[in-house]
Amino acid sequence: MSNAQDWQDTLHDLSRRRQHAHSMGGEERLAKHHGKGKLDARARIDHLLDPGTFQEFGTLVGGEIAADGLVAGAGRIDGTPVMVGAEDFTTLAGSIGPGGNAKRYRLAELALRNKIPLVMLLEGAGFRAAGGEHYGRTPTDLIAQARCSGKVPTISAVLGPSAGHGALVAPVCDFSIMSDQGAIFTAGPPVVKEATGEDISKEELGGPTVALPSGVIHNVADSDEAVLDDIRRYLSYFPSSAWSYPPTRMYDEEAGLRSTPELLDIISRDNRNIYDMRTVLDVVFDEPDWFEIQPKFGQAIICALAHLGGYPVAVVANQPTELAGSIDSDAADKAAHFIMVADSFHVPIVFLADNPGMLPGSQSERNGVLRSGARMFAAQTAATTLKLHVTLRKAFGFGSMVMSLLGFDNQVATFAYPGATMGAMSAAALSRASHADEDVTETLKSMELEASYRSAGSLGFDELISPEETRNSLILALQRGIFSRQEVAEPVSRTVITP
The missing domain is CATH 3.90.226.10 (2-enoyl-CoA Hydratase; Chain A, domain 1)
Structure with a gap:
């Protein structure tokens, strides 16, 4: 038996695990998500980045929980490297688990280390109920993101309901943009109902008609694709970091x-x-x-x-x-x-x-x-x-x-x-x-x-x-x-x- 044949079972197992992560929440949940006119987390990254440039890390984080609800990696926008993370709402409502929290920290760490922009695509329910799991020092991802401030451009997009800890990413960024299906709040309608007795929809609580006049979110676009296009456009005016000067168009x-x-x-x-x-x-x-x-x-x-x-x-x-x-x-x-x-x-x-x-x-x-x-x-x-x-x-x-x-x-x-x-x-x-x-x-x-x-x-x-x-x-x-x-x-x- 050749060495190549020895590898077959091992690589087949790797491929199977990767395929599970790429399947996200499964066909039924993905179909429901697409039925609302939304792109899924991986399609959002594909639309944002130059074709064929995405290099994922932490694919197998979370084990049976596909990518632990966060797709993360690096790619290029108009040739410039960027770090990008996308919450996967089809996997446990995009909630943050221990592995996802570690990936969020790593994204910010690598953005600052490599002096390149950080883009976060948000649609998630905040921290997941611990269930006995150890989260470590949970706010470390925001600390890492704060260290990026003024050093590398930081951009967030709210492409669905975003609550709790995950929602804090947006106001910490230089620029935040929302789709017309986005909503951002400290806590979602069920928690508000329990805490205050107020019966309110997610749109009334933190949709564009609330988040834009309040200044929490900067801009709005009418679809996922339009939001992602605007992020590419925004970044075109900026250098990759504070260690370089803005790009100049060729004289015409x-x-x-x-x-x-x-x-x-x-x-x-x-x-x-x-x-x-x-x-x-x-x-x-x-x-x-x-x-x-x-x-x-x-x-x-x-x-x-x-x-x-x-x-x-x-x-x-x-x-x-x-x-x-x-x-x-x-x-x-x-x-x-x-x-x-x-x-x-x-x-x-x-x-x-x-x-x-x-x-x-x-x-x-x-x-x-x-x-x-x-x-x-x-x-x-x-x-x-x-x-x-x-x-x-x-x-x-x-x-x-x-x-x-x-x-x-x-x-x-x-x-x-x-x-x-x-x-x-x-x-x-x-x-x-x-x-x-x-x-x-x-x-x-x-x-x-x-x-x-x-x-x-x-x-x-x-x-x-x-x-x-x-x-x-x-x-x-x-x-x-x-x-x-x-x-x-x-x-x-x-x-x-x-x-």
Whole structure:
């Protein structure tokens, strides 16, 4: 008998065990899962990764419990290695057992060790009833994930009900996205019913209509496939880790210099006329392919990933269609997190300011608008990445400071349009506060229009520019700023205590 024949029984046994793990919860449970329009855990990984690149580890963990309810391994997205874990809802509702918990830790450990992104696909019931099994130090996977923060990009997707310990993965990540069938909560409806007597569905408890307005989840997409496509898109703007710089697109005509006369029609010279800042982004950045983060939360600020002259950038822009651009606590909290993520991975930040300040009023104060504003200010002034600023029409009070409109704050460039107004408050507010008559009001408005020239006279801005020059001014400044990358990239050292 040859050596090869000696191996046959052993390899057949290995193949049988692998096949059991690949069968997940079995044909009946898989069919039920697919019947809801969902991909199973392995199909999700296949869709997310470049074809044929998935290399699984821990396949036989769990023994008779297929992969112990968690498919884990490494693969590539657009050629870049990533670590990926997918909870298998067809196997004991994707609950976390001892082996699965170990795999979760290993995923985060390898992501940080190899300096590559970590992606977690969630649909599970949290920790499994122990049943005499030893879980060891159960929170270690979250500790390992927290160590990844600011070092490698971390992304989560909620593709079904996600409860308990597993659900904590999402808010710890840089970016979280949910399908329209997703739901996330501390404990599911049965536990809520037992604990509080409240009878509630999983959708009402933590579906998109709850998780998006609360800010727990950043984005939503209408199918598993769309969620996974958005993860690939999100990662395209980032380096593999904080030890490298973001990828640059090859230069082409679309990424080159061009004037932006369209902005003369979009942006009214009258501060009282509203326009949609999204139309400005469409004009200024390369192709209208920018990717908005948290569009349903803190809508007075737009946070988006875009390309400018081929370079990935993070955009923080006031939105005049929401609260007239006033910055509320949700918008400031959203922007603070977004700025810290961009800064962590050396993505340049472009600030587009057009706001009358922080949102005033009793409700806004009860929501802690000053604390949230201070958080955003701390994030942006501590940011070490390249910062570029444009004041389009107005930026008043603290609303100007959080948008990086502070002279000598280490910006690469600061620009403003002629007639852009700034100060403690607008002319309209000042005239109302002083009970001014119409003549005085007009005088105040005239003084306000001169503010940009007075500021330019003392170098309050690097330059006043025409709206037609917006894109070219930003590209040329960014290209100069990129030359500061003359040292090897390193993780950002945080020195500010976040308010």
